[in-house]
Amino acid sequence: MKKKIKFQKTKDFLSQIPDWEKDYKKSNEVQLNYEKKDWANAKACFSKHDLKILGEPVMEDWETPYMKDLAEVATVKGGVVLELGFGMGISANFIQEHNIKKHIIIEANKAVVKQAKKFAKKAKHKVVVLAGLWEDMIKKIPNNSLNGILFDTYPLSEVELYQNHFNFFPFAYQKLVSGGVFTYYSDEIKKFGKVHLKKLQEAGFKKKNIKSRVSKVVPPKSCEYWKAKTILVPIITK
Numbered sequence: 001m002k003k004k005i006k007f008q009k010t011k012d013f014l015s016q017i018p019d020w021e022k023d024y025k026k027s028n029e030v031q032l033n034y035e036k037k038d039w040a041n042a043k044a045c046f047s048k049h050d051l052k053i054l055g056e057p058v059m060e061d062w063e064t065p066y067m068k069d070l071a072e073v074a075t076v077k078g079g080v081v082l083e084l085g086f087g088m089g090i091s092a093n094f095i096q097e098h099n100i101k102k103h104i105i106i107e108a109n110k111a112v113v114k115q116a117k118k119f120a121k122k123a124k125h126k127v128v129v130l131a132g133l134w135e136d137m138i139k140k141i142p143n144n145s146l147n148g149i150l151f152d153t154y155p156l157s158e159v160e161l162y163q164n165h166f167n168f169f170p171f172a173y174q175k176l177v178s179g180g181v182f183t184y185y186s187d188e189i190k191k192f193g194k195v196h197l198k199k200l201q202e203a204g205f206k207k208k209n210i211k212s213r214v215s216k217v218v219p220p221k222s223c224e225y226w227k228a229k230t231i232l233v234p235i236i237t238k
C-alpha cells in the first residue's frame with residue numbers, strides 16, 4: 001500500500017505556498033491519489049476548457065493570458081525554444097506565433113504526446129516532440145544550445161508538490177546559451193519567494209538576471225489550484 005510521505009516544511013518553503021492551500025500548509029504528511037509510474041499511460045480527458053489526467057486538474061483555459069506571457073518571454077531571443085509539458089497546447093500555439101527556428105516539446109503522457117504530434121504537423125515553425133519524462137529526455141538536448149525555455153509540467157509525486165520546477169533549474173542553466181531566457185509556471189502570485197531565488201542562484205543564474213513581471217488572470221471560483229488575480233511571470237536570463 002502507498003504510504004504518506006512525511007515532511008519537515010521550513011518556514012521559507014511554506015512562505016511561498018499560497019494561503020488557500022491551508023491543508024497542505026498545516027500537514028506534515030501528504031499522499032497524492034496517483035502515482036508517477038501511471039502517468040504515461042493514463043487517459044487524458046480533454047474538454048473545451050480543461051485537461052484532466054488521473055482526475056487531476058492539469059490545465060485550464062483561464063490560464064491563456066498567462067501562457068501568452070510565458071510564451072512571449074521564452075521566445076524573446078528567437079532560435080531554438082524548449083517547451084516542457086504540452087498540456088492543451090495553449091502555450092505551444094503562442095510560441096509558434098513568434099519568430100523562432102525550432103520548437104522542441106517534451107511531454108510525458110502518451111495521449112497528450114499524440115496531440116503534440118498532430119500540432120507538430122500543422123505548425124508554422126519546425127516542431128520536434130520528445131515523448132517521456134523530462135527527467136529522462138533532457139539528456140537528448142545538447143548543453144548551451146537553447147535560446148529559450150518554457151517549463152510547465154505537473155507535480156507527479158508528493159515530493160514534487162510546489163517544487164516540481166526546482167529540480168529543473170540546473171538543467172535550464174546548463175542547456176541555455178549565454179543570453180538565453182528561461183521562464184516557468186511559477187506558482188507565485190506577485191514576486192519571487194526566497195526559495196525560488198535561492199534555487200535559481202544555486203543553479204547558476206545571477207541575481208541581477210532574475211527578473212519578472214505579473215500576468216493578470218481570472219480563474220473561475222471552481223478552480224482548485226489558483227485563487228489569485230495575478231501570477232508571476234519569471235524572466236531569467238543566463
Ligand SMILES: C[S@@+](CC[C@H](N)C(=O)[O-])C[C@H]1O[C@@H](n2cnc3c(N)ncnc32)[C@H](O)[C@@H]1O
Nearest residue numbers: 085087088089090091107108109133134153154
Ligand atoms: C500544465 S500542463 C501544460 C500546459 C501547457 N503549457 C498549455 O499551455 O496547455 C502540464 C503537462 O506536463 C506534462 N508533464 C507532467 N510531468 C511531466 C514530466 N515530468 N515530464 C514531461 N511532461 C510532464 C503533463 O502530462 C501535462 O501535459
